[in-house]
Amino acid sequence: MLRLSYKFRLYPNKTHLQKLESTLELCRELYNSALLHRISAWQKARYHVTYTEQANSLVEIKQVRPEFEEVHSQVLQDVLRRLDKNFRAFFRRLKMGEKPGFPRFKGRNWYKSFCYPQSGWQFLSDRKIQISKIGIIRVKRHRNFPEGARLKTLTLKKEIDRWYAIVSFEIPDRKDKVPIRNAVGIDVGIDAFATLSDGAKIENPRYLGRTESKLAEAQRVFSRKRKGTKAREKAMVRVAKIHRKIVNQRRDFLHKVSRYLVDTYDLIAFEDLKIKNMMQNGNLAKSIGDCSWGRFLQYIAYKAESAGKHAIGVAPRGTSQNCSNCGARVPKLLSDRVHICNKCHIVLDRDINASRNILRLGTSLLGLSPGEAPCVSWE
Numbered sequence: 001m002l003r004l005s006y007k008f009r010l011y012p013n014k015t016h017l018q019k020l021e022s023t024l025e026l027c028r029e030l031y032n033s034a035l036l037h038r039i040s041a042w043q044k045a046r047y048h049v050t051y052t053e054q055a056n057s058l059v060e061i062k063q064v065r066p067e068f069e070e071v072h073s074q075v076l077q078d079v080l081r082r083l084d085k086n087f088r089a090f091f092r093r094l095k096m097g098e099k100p101g102f103p104r105f106k107g108r109n110w111y112k113s114f115c116y117p118q119s120g121w122q123f124l125s126d127r128k129i130q131i132s133k134i135g136i137i138r139v140k141r142h143r144n145f146p147e148g149a150r151l152k153t154l155t156l157k158k159e160i161d162r163w164y165a166i167v168s169f170e171i172p173d174r175k176d177k178v179p180i181r182n183a184v185g186i187d188v189g190i191d192a193f194a195t196l197s198d199g200a201k202i203e204n205p206r207y208l209g210r211t212e213s214k215l216a217e218a219q220r221v222f223s224r225k226r227k228g229t230k231a232r233e234k235a236m237v238r239v240a241k242i243h244r245k246i247v248n249q250r251r252d253f254l255h256k257v258s259r260y261l262v263d264t265y266d267l268i269a270f271e272d273l274k275i276k277n278m279m280q281n282g283n284l285a286k287s288i289g290d291c292s293w294g295r296f297l298q299y300i301a302y303k304a305e306s307a308g309k310h311a312i313g314v315a316p317r318g319t320s321q322n323c324s325n326c327g328a329r330v331p332k333l334l335s336d337r338v339h340i341c342n343k344c345h346i347v348l349d350r351d352i353n354a355s356r357n358i359l360r361l362g363t364s365l366l367g368l369s370p371g372e373a374p375c376v377s378w379e
C-alpha cells in the first residue's frame, strides 16, 4: 500500500474565506486551550490527560461556545489528535535521552492548516469540491488520481494569501507487472537535469532559473530593509511568494518528467541516491538536494508502481568510472565530461556512459539478460 498526496489550489469566495479563516482560528484556539488543559492537569495533580478525555469534552465545549458547532466535528478531533501526537513524540524523545522542545502554544503564524481525517468532503468535479461546514469551493484539480486510488484525508492549508486542498490517498500494491518491452537507465546530474541511456538529455527548465534569480533579487531587497519596518515586512512577503512559486514550478516539472518516463518505458533504472549521498562530499550532496532528485525518483517509483511498471534503484558504485561498453575501469574526475575508454576505444558523453551502466545494473538485478530487454543492447 502506497500513501501519497496531491495539492490543489482552491479559489474560495468571500464567504468561504471567512469560514476558512474562522475555522482555522477556532482550531488554533482549541489547540492552545487543550494544551493548557494538559499542562495544568499535570502541574496541579500530576495527571496525564488523554486524547479520549479531551475528545469527549468537545460536546461540553460546543454547549458553552456554540461557534464550535460551525466546525466539522472530525476536524476538531483532528486538532486534539495533532496535540496528542506532539505529546507522544515529546515523551518518546525524552525517553530516548534527547532534549526535545515541550509542545508549544501556537501563534497565528504557526497554525496554518486543518484536516478532515475521514469524511465531510467530496469532489463534485475537477472544478468543484464540497466541504462540510465551508461550502462548495472552486478548485483546480490539474492532476488526476492514479487508477484505483482511495481518497483518504483532506487538509486545507493557508499559504500566505492562498488556500490549498491537500488530498491524501492510497494506492493498493499491484501484483501484475507489465512485460518489459523497453528499458531505460537514468543518470541525474548537474549539467543536465537527467541523462537517459538512449542518449536523450532532459534539461532544467529555463523558467526555473528565471524565478530563482528573481528570488535572489527579492532576498537582496529584503536584507537591505531596516528591521521592524513595514517595508521589511512587505519585502518578506514578496520573498515568500517567489519561494512558493519556485517550489510549485519544480514540483510540476518533476511530475511532468516522471509521468513522461513512466508512460514511455516499462523498466526505469536509477541510482539509489541514499547510498550516493553517503558516498559523496557535502557540496555535491547539497546540489542533489537542490535539484530535488530524491523527490523526482520518488515520483517515478510511485507512478511506476501504480502503472504496473518496473522502477529499480541500483547502487551507484562504479557507474561513472566503468566503461558501459566493455566494463574496463576508466577513472575520471567530476570535471571530466567525456568518457574515453582505452580498452575498447568508445567515446561517450560522461552522463550517457553512466546511465548505460545504471541500466545494465538495473536489468541484471531483475535477472534479465540484455537480450530480454530490447533497449539494453544499444549498439
Ligand SMILES: [Zn+2]
Pocket: 323, 324, 325, 326, 327, 328, 341, 342, 343, 344, 345, 346
Ligand atoms: Zn570500454
